[in-house]
Amino acid sequence: MKRGEGPGQSARRSSADGSRRVPRRFTHAQAVTRRRFLAGAAVVLAAGAGMAALEYGLSSGGVNVDGSFYSRYRRTQVGYTIGYPTGHGPGSVLPLIVMLHGFGGDHTSALAGITPAHAVSLLVNGEALAPMALVTVDGGGGYWHPHPGDDPMGMVVHELIPMLQDRGLGVPPRAIASMGISMGGYGAIAFAEHHPRIFRAVAAISPAIFTTYAWVRYVNPGAYWSATDFARYDAITHAGALRGTPIRVASGTQDPFHPWVEELASVLPRDAVVRFPPGGHTDGFFLSQEPPSLLFLSRHVGTR
16 A cells, blocks of 8 residues: 555645644654564564554574774764674675664664564565665764764765675665664655665655754754755655655654654655554554565565
8 A cells, every 4th residue: 555545644745724734742752662572473563543464573583793883974983783684694795774773872772672683584474575684873863964073874875885885785786775763764765865876765664854944943953953954954855856766654643743744745756655554653653664664675675
């Protein structure tokens, strides 16, 4: 089911009187406690009213590899974790997913409830993901785009990805995709908008989207350092750059960012996959959307 299909999938840009919608109960997303589940255990998650339950499990554990490097773009040491799927490990040549964490998080908390290796070793409704690696990395709290003295986007594009390509990950013709939750969901979209030749598919879960710089100043002043910065990296303004890029966006209808995600959805390419089931800006909703997001990316960048 794509954008505009099924219950709760309205993507209207404004209300009936033409005014922009204002999010309800607005509290900026905080880092959340990550729940781990046992490897191999089957989990059934209700995706929302009117939608089928999703069943997923693990084919086995996969392999996580931790590391760190000094980033010239971020001017600090950054940690990362590479997750390899079942049957693969260092030395494997695979497509790559760059998974971006939310506000207040780091590379250890980018995913809800699962490790990077578990994420790429999932079975979704009995279907194994195509082999691909997933990396998480420390991006700070600057909304994954350049700020004075800290450029997490530059770090990913010019340092992390070349380092991983030297290890056989994301080397053409094997593709690279971006994925993220909350602030990271915004970042995954922004990466594909500004670097479409690098990021060939996108999955954004509960993206923390803003529609005006005034709201940025009210909610999270550090997200953009000026009105000019907001104009340059606003995801809605630059959505046209996603034409030809497979993209999946999921947002719960009780999420305080949801009205703004609806505005984003209204300007996405018509073949974008958009899911608006019931749910909030919570760990449980994030976890429910990780398997279908990974399956989506698997079908677009994975290799069999």
